[in-house]
Amino acid sequence: xxxxxxxxxxxxxxxxxxxxxxxxxxxxxxxxxxxxxxxxxxxxxxxxxxxxxxxxxxxxxxxxxxxxxxxxxxxxxxxxxxxxxxxxxxxxxxxxxxxxxxxxxxxxxxxxxxxxxxxxxxxxxxxxxxxxxxxxxxxxxxxxxxxxxxxxxxxxxxxxxxxxxxxxxxxxxxxxxxxxxxxxxxxxxxxxxxxxxxxxxxxxxxxxxxxxxxxxxxxxxxxxxxxxxxxxxxxxxxxxxxxxxxxxxxxxxxxxxxxxxxxxxxxxxxxxxxxxxxxxxxxxxxxxxxxxxxxxxxxxxxxxxxxxxxxxxxxxxxxxxxxxxxxxxxxxxxxxxxxxxxxxxxxxxxxxxxxxxxxxxxxxxxxxxxxxxxxxxxxxxxxxxxxxxxxxxxxxxxxxxxxxxxxxxxxxxxxxxxxxxxxxxxxxxxxxxxxxxxxxxxxxxxxxxxxxxxxxxxxxxx
Numbered sequence: 001x002x003x004x005x006x007x008x009x010x011x012x013x014x015x016x017x018x019x020x021x022x023x024x025x026x027x028x029x030x031x032x033x034x035x036x037x038x039x040x041x042x043x044x045x046x047x048x049x050x051x052x053x054x055x056x057x058x059x060x061x062x063x064x065x066x067x068x069x070x071x072x073x074x075x076x077x078x079x080x081x082x083x084x085x086x087x088x089x090x091x092x093x094x095x096x097x098x099x100x101x102x103x104x105x106x107x108x109x110x111x112x113x114x115x116x117x118x119x120x121x122x123x124x125x126x127x128x129x130x131x132x133x134x135x136x137x138x139x140x141x142x143x144x145x146x147x148x149x150x151x152x153x154x155x156x157x158x159x160x161x162x163x164x165x166x167x168x169x170x171x172x173x174x175x176x177x178x179x180x181x182x183x184x185x186x187x188x189x190x191x192x193x194x195x196x197x198x199x200x201x202x203x204x205x206x207x208x209x210x211x212x213x214x215x216x217x218x219x220x221x222x223x224x225x226x227x228x229x230x231x232x233x234x235x236x237x238x239x240x241x242x243x244x245x246x247x248x249x250x251x252x253x254x255x256x257x258x259x260x261x262x263x264x265x266x267x268x269x270x271x272x273x274x275x276x277x278x279x280x281x282x283x284x285x286x287x288x289x290x291x292x293x294x295x296x297x298x299x300x301x302x303x304x305x306x307x308x309x310x311x312x313x314x315x316x317x318x319x320x321x322x323x324x325x326x327x328x329x330x331x332x333x334x335x336x337x338x339x340x341x342x343x344x345x346x347x348x349x350x351x352x353x354x355x356x357x358x359x360x361x362x363x364x365x366x367x368x369x370x371x372x373x374x375x376x377x378x379x380x381x382x383x384x385x386x387x388x389x390x391x392x393x394x395x396x397x398x399x400x401x402x403x404x405x406x407x408x409x410x411x412x413x414x415x416x417x418x419x420x421x422x423x424x425x426x427x428x429x430x431x432x433x434x435x436x437x438x439x440x441x442x443x444x445x446x447x448x449x450x451x452x453x454x455x456x457x458x459x460x461x462x
Contacts, residue, residue, distance in 0.1 A: 395421025
């Protein structure tokens with residue numbers, strides 16, 4: 001039997017040398033040329049691993065013993081780190097995390113775009129001075145434990161077992177405190193918790209959003225039903241115990257889905273939004289509005305976008321997937337005109353308000369998909385010079401990619417939260433565009449996620 005014919009079996013114990021980190025933060029090793037992902041293992045480590053799952057093209061394994069430990073291995077400070085799955089890299093020193101995140105982008109380009117990392121200017125990852133308590137929004141599922149007590153947290157990795165997280169060390173302290181208090185109020189008032197298996201109950205999720213620079217706090221109670229029992233008592237208790245709360249909203253999600261938010265929101269108390277500032281800009285945020293989760297790093301990332309855009313005051317700019325207009329407004333003072341679009345109506349309403357409040361008169365926003373609206377603008381005779389895109393993890397829609405190829409803006413600034421889809425999109429655009437630079441930004445320390453700002457320039461002759 002040759003090496004290629006060796007088949008791994010579940011429960012088998014194997015020796016591995018870890019070569020690199022995978023896109024989800026797991027160690028990657030090879031056993032008889034078969035790829036094995038080892039959760040919690042680090043590059044350079046020699047481990048004995050037990051195979052836990054077999055897939056057609058790879059296997060998963062857990063560490064049984066570390067024979068040679070990495071100098072970058074640290075003790076995770078979170079007590080539920082190995083259960084929770086919300087973070088993937090707490091066992092790695094922070095400087096090494098930054099290096100590995102850059103390498104994840106290099107790997108994605110080599111695998112999906114067939115481009116060598118050495119042929120592109122991929123810069124060192126921009127990190128944080130304090131890589132803890134940086135998240136301005138928590139979305140904690142609500143459930144009950146074996147004793148019938150209400151808990152709130154995240155599901156354990158690859159399971160539907162809810163882990164109670166009273167103190168998450170990557171969340172803002174105000175958010176942690178608010179979630180704990182709301183949980184106690186719900187328990188005291190005996191408001192029914194939603195049971196996914198039985199499809200009964202009311203409260204599914206508690207969402208908190210904090211304005212880092214304004215101190216404002218929003219609570220969103222996500223329910224499976226339109227009716228929220230003891231609603232008035234709930235509001236009164238939140239006001240009493242959390243006087244800093246500026247906005248209380250109920251969002252209704254009755255569907256059997258992994259999506260957190262439903263389509264319908266009911267304003268319960270206070271204002272319908274909270275405010276946040278980034279640099280010199282201030283923003284109004286409704287409950288369902290997308291806003292970057294790490295305000296400190298967002299300023300650094302948007303400054304990189306501005307550098308990559310290199311605007312001179314004469315350019316027409318499209319801000320696709322614009323949300324509340326954050327990126328477009330950040331560069332508006334250097335552009336002739338900004339046009340943005342988003343599928344969420346509330347986001348566009350907020351974007352228009354944000355532009356008006358800052359006296360930005362060269363920005364226009366529409367509800368809809370970039371791939372539908374851009375061709376309409378082209379027909380009207382309006383063509384962008386620079387396209388800024390900040391898509392979801394799925395990357396750019398195929399229709400939008402074809403629209404870009406047709407429209408041929410001189411420059412694309414691509415803000416990515418997924419190296420794999422970035423690389424795939426780059427491959428599609430590469431016959432017309434040259435990737436000039438990629439700047440990784442660590443928006444989510446302690447996790448395997450890495451954001452980046454790429455500058456793509458239209459090749460001469462196109």
